[in-house]
Amino acid sequence: MFRNxxxxxxxxxxxxxxxxxxxxxxxxxxxxxxxxxxTTGLNPKExxxxxxGAVKIKDNRILTSQKFHIFVKxxxxxDSESIKIxxxxxxxxxxxxxxxxAIEQFINFIGSTPLIGYYLEFDVKMINxxxxxxxxxxxxxxxxxxxxxxFDKKIGLIPQGNVDLRFDSILKDLKLPLFGKHSxxxxxxxxxxxxxxxxxxxxx
Numbered sequence: 001m002f003r004n005x006x007x008x009x010x011x012x013x014x015x016x017x018x019x020x021x022x023x024x025x026x027x028x029x030x031x032x033x034x035x036x037x038x039t040t041g042l043n044p045k046e047x048x049x050x051x052x053g054a055v056k057i058k059d060n061r062i063l064t065s066q067k068f069h070i071f072v073k074x075x076x077x078x079d080s081e082s083i084k085i086x087x088x089x090x091x092x093x094x095x096x097x098x099x100x101x102a103i104e105q106f107i108n109f110i111g112s113t114p115l116i117g118y119y120l121e122f123d124v125k126m127i128n129x130x131x132x133x134x135x136x137x138x139x140x141x142x143x144x145x146x147x148x149x150x151f152d153k154k155i156g157l158i159p160q161g162n163v164d165l166r167f168d169s170i171l172k173d174l175k176l177p178l179f180g181k182h183s184x185x186x187x188x189x190x191x192x193x194x195x196x197x198x199x200x201x202x203x204x
Contacts, residue, residue: 053184114142
C-alpha cells in the first residue's frame with residue numbers, strides 16, 4: 001500500500017508521457033529483471049555509472065537471449081584506484097554511450113517489471129541519480145533484495161542466527177558457480193541463479 005501511495009505522487013512528477021509505461025500494472029507475475037551496475041565509487045552522490053547489466057527471468061528460467069549490457073561514458077577519466085573497484089579499463093569505455101541514452105535504453109528494457117538485485121538499493125540510487133533530472137521521477141518498479149530473500153530462508157536453519165550475506169559466500173553455500181570476472185552482466189546472471197534456487201527451496 002505504501003508503494004502505491006509513493007508511486008501516485010511519483011507519477012505526478014513525470015515530465016514526459018513517453019515514459020508513462022513505467023507505471024503500467026505488471027500483468028506478468030512470473031517475469032522479473034535482475035540488474036547490476038558498475039560505478040566509479042561507492043558513494044551514490046559522487047559516483048558515476050560505468051556499466052549496466054541486466055537479464056530477464058520468466059517462468060523460472062533465465063532468458064539469456066534477453067540480456068542487456070552497456071558501458072556508460074563518464075564525465076571524467078577513470079583513475080587507477082577506481083579501476084580496482086569496478087575492473088573496467090579505459091579500453092572498455094571506447095564505445096561507451098552517453099548516460100542519458102544509456103538510462104533511456106535501460107528503462108525501455110525493464111518497463112514496469114519487478115527488479116531483483118544484490119544490495120539493490122545502491123544500484124537503484126545510481127539509476128535514479130540520472131533518471132530524476134531526465135524525466136522527473138524515480139524508478140517505480142517493485143524491488144526484491146536477494147540478500148534479504150536469502151537471509152529469510154537461511155535464518156531459521158542457523159541456530160546462532162549469524163548469516164553470511166557476502167555475494168561469493170551465498171553462491172558457495174548454494175553450490176552455484178562463481179563466474180571468473182565480476183561484471184554488471186555476470187553479476188546479474190549469478191544473482192538470477194541465486195533467486196531461482198531460493199524460490200525453489202533448494203537451501204540447507
